[in-house]
Amino acid sequence: MAKPRQVAGGGRAVEVPPDRLAGWFDRFCARHEGAETTEVAERAVRVVAVDGATATATVSFGPLEAPPGTFDGLVVDALLAHALVPRRIALVLVRLGGHSIGIARGGRVELSRTDRHLVQGRSAAGGWSQQRFARRRVGQARHALEDAAKDVFEVLLPRLSEVDAVVLGGDRRALAALAQNRRLAPLFARAEPRVLEVGEPSRAVLEEAAVRALSVQVTLHDG
Secondary structure (H helix, E strand, O other): OOOOEEOOOOOEEEEEOHHHHHHHHHHHHHHOOOEEEEEEOOOEEEEEEOOOOEEEEEOOOOOOOOOOEEEOOHHHHHHHHHHOOOOEEEEEEEEOOEEEEEEEEOOEEEEEEEEEOOOOOOOOOOHHHHHHHHHHHHHHHHHHHHHHHHHHHHHHHHHHHHOOEEEEEEOHHHHHHHHOOHHHHHHHOOEEEEEEOOOOOOHHHHHHHHHHOOOEEEEEEOO
16 A cells, blocks of 8 residues: 555545455544544545544546445445456556556556657756757657657557556646547546556556556545
């Protein structure tokens, strides 16, 4: 299970593997004097503890098959059952310097393609030298994204009908630029809202992302 990280707007988020979800919520309730209410929506389950602390689980691969409203602990059971459904997932991890894409089932990568490109960092020089450097960097980034688009089109698009979901990871600006490629529109139309934070894409990072993609993200706020 990944370490908690701070999130925008306050609070902290943790990724919980599906098989640990029930125990995680049990421990949360034990630490916070029990659960007072459990609220459910299509894309989130929010447990409010007696001491005011909250744990909001984001429902991936939704919507959750439970009517909206406020219910008891059976909602957590529904979330657990939903998270444990076996799924085949297309993964697209992109940063300006490289990409790693693939298809995974049950957290195991079945096929993949990874590539890296030189995209130079920013220059501290000024004048014409800085302008030439900036143009070169823009060109390198463009070629890197073009190669990423080519690999996504060749590897994932032909198998898109075989996957249950698409999970993205990496640099949001690079992903947004990649999404502008019209040929990839069917894939990005199926992308989950959650974007995984990953380092430089590699086969090892892709394998880790395949496991993390199945985890449930829970955001915690103290009472």
